[in-house]
Ligand SMILES: Nc1nc2c(ncn2[C@@H]2O[C@H](COP(=O)(O)OP(=O)(O)OP(=O)(O)O)[C@@H](O)[C@H]2O)c(=O)[nH]1
């Protein structure tokens with residue numbers, strides 16, 4: 001996907017602060033420090049738009065980023081950070097569960113897992129929530145650059161087994177460091193938007209912005225994809 005525009009929109013702590021423009025949302029959940037914000041930056045080709053945490057566990061809001069004025073990437077607070085109070089943990093649970101249950105614009109949930117480690121109990125619980133609410137999910141195994149390529153398959157297998165992931169759930173191998181998996185993840189996101197019956201008009205917009213030559217290129221891309 002071609003990135004033309006990116007912006008930080010809002011840190012929402014309550015549902016009445018969520019955007020009202022009805023654009024599709026792709027949300028990211030995962031343990032604190034797993035690399036959610038780095039992944040968003042890599043997807044948007046921005047170095048520091050999504051704030052990578054200096055204070056783990058402190059961010060208790062949903063951070064909304066808009067791409068090409070068409071798609072939101074929604075950064076969840078990380079879970080599993082030990083020095084978070086019981087009250088904060090409860091607030092997190094309520095906010096996330098409400099979002100997952102009620103947010104109609106949510107077309108795909110990314111569950112971000114560190115490829116080096118077996119998923120935690122919190123990861124398993126999160127995956128179970130997603131199944132329970134029947135939310136289309138993609139598992140993203142990130143920090144792939146941290147282990148040798150020869151170990152990728154074995155680690156992916158452990159992740160899928162520990163989560164009890166359905167065979168139909170896409171798994172994307174990712175690295176925010178190298179950009180590995182970026183195009184595959186955008187493809188998965190665009191497919192999910194399509195499957196949800198939402199139209200983001202990427203092609204119309206590109207047609208408007210560029211000369212007719214790019215329309216021909218796009219037509220070529222479409223027929224190749226089919
Ligand atoms: N080598 C490597 N480091 C990464 C990768 N992704 C993230 N990191 C590093 O991991 C640390 C945590 O990354 P963040 O993106 O802040 O993690 P987060 O999940 O947003 O953390 P919270 O906001 O606390 O939940 C940072 O030091 C990143 O530079 C990756 O793919 N490869």
Ligand SMILES: [Mg+2]
Nearest residue numbers: 037051052053
């Ligand atoms: Mg973060």
